[in-house]
Amino acid sequence: MxxxxxxxxxxxxxxxxxxxxxxxxxxxxxxxxxxxxxxxxxxxxxxxxLIERQARETVIAAREWTRLSARPVVAIEAVEGLDAAGGAVALSVESYAIDIDGAGDGWVRVIAPTDATHLRVSYRAGMAxxxxxxxxxxxxxxxxxxxxxxxxxxxxxxxxxxxxxxxxxxxxxxxxx
Known part of the structure; x- marks a missing residue:
């Protein structure tokens, strides 16, 4: 070392x-x-x-990968399901997928049927x-x-x-x- x-x-x-x-x-x-x-x-x-900070973003619950707006993403901390009225929908960990690619873009998608129309993603982003x-x-x-x-x-x-x-x-x- x-x-x-x-x-x-x-x-x-x-x-x-x-x-x-x-x-x-x-x-x-x-x-x-x-x-x-x-x-x-x-x-x-x-x-x-520039400076790492918290972000919370709501995206459409889709089977296609959706890119998060802020970058570079350091960590995706939570994904919550929302119904059409904005109420919470229970999501199992197996019902969605997350990824942070080599360029620092954060991605999320639904991989199993759910009642959620949107996903609320909490994450941290920033260069330093x-x-x-x-x-x-x-x-x-x-x-x-x-x-x-x-x-x-x-x-x-x-x-x-x-x-x-x-x-x-x-x-x-x-x-x-």
Missing amino acids: VEQDVVAMASPLEVLKAYLRIESGDEDGLLAGLLRSAEGVCEAFVGQW ADMNGLPEAVRQGIVRLAADYHATRTGDDAAMPAVVTALWRPWRRMRLA
Whole structure:
């Protein structure tokens, strides 16, 4: 077994302040908001949840595999049956199947007759447990975008910097409809 040294990483706010060469805490609230905005843009751009969190989704109970919306799926924790009125329907473990594929997509389907018209699936999805667990390029793109928001907060320039899209592009997942 190989032991690794764990290096404590600075918080995204500390990294952003260093990047912008801001030493005081006067703008911490503003900067934290800019970071949250940049994180949201990053999630939309890469098509994945960044930080692992709970999800609950209702899908039609079908024999065909149904893909869950959030990704990457870390764990599918529960599947409940619902009738047409939204009431609970008992499901045996043998009546449905779940899967998480190599790309992190979560899947669910019905494999035995049931009175359920819908399935309510509880699961966890996200790329990392916290910001420090994200790939460095993703973190750096978030900081760079937040810094750009800070620099252009009084202007009308709303274009995302090319360097940010270049940092995020390797993690971008798109679906063709």
